[in-house]
Amino acid sequence: MTRAERICQFEQTPTLRGVDLLSLEVRKAGGHATGSAARPRNCTQLPRGAKSARTVPDVITRERRESAMLVKIGPGMKSDDVVDLLLACHERIRSFTALARAAGDRSDVSASEVADACSRVERYFTEALPLHVRDEEDSLFPRLHGLSPEVDEALLAMKEQHAAHEEVLGVLLRVLSEVRRNPSGVELRAELALAAERLDRAFAEHLVLEETVIFPAVRQFVAPAAQAAMKDELRARRGPKTFT
């Protein structure tokens, strides 16, 4: 199996029994729905009042977070333009973060299931997430930068947050590796749950910033041909089977 096929395989199917484990965990956390029914239907308008995207807590208000969640749990959509693909990546980020947390704090799963979940999460965050970051920094950023002051500010915040995520992700990956090798370790699993919770917090504002300011700007400012070129770049990073 090629690297692209591996990425495709686990991006499309986060877990086996873990799907059940995962959906329970997401619901318990009051978080985001998963699967095709959770995909955003419409994300075409720039939000009002997004004047200072770099001060994320000021920009991402509770109203906007709730609005984004409502969008995300709307009926599934049939199109798969470049923004849809990016949003689908976000669903997977949330899903694998929730899976990491479940691997840390669920008491009704076997050691082998915990080890398997750790392995899947490790692969996702070491192989797939970096591709999503490249999508945003190499395909999206250059096409959007310079078109709108408020979007420029959000783009800079996005890149700063990507850099900041590396430390949090590094901690999670270290703990995942330890739990995978010792899935019955109670203290290690508690450490994993905490690391996943920390990553979840780090991603929360970041994903909403992208979904409410940056991704809508793609549809608003980027010409259809350029959007199609972005989509081709996303596919090329992963191989022909991904996103199909």
Ligand SMILES: [Fe+2]
């Ligand atoms: Fe990002």
Ligand SMILES: [Fe+2]
């Ligand atoms: Fe993103």
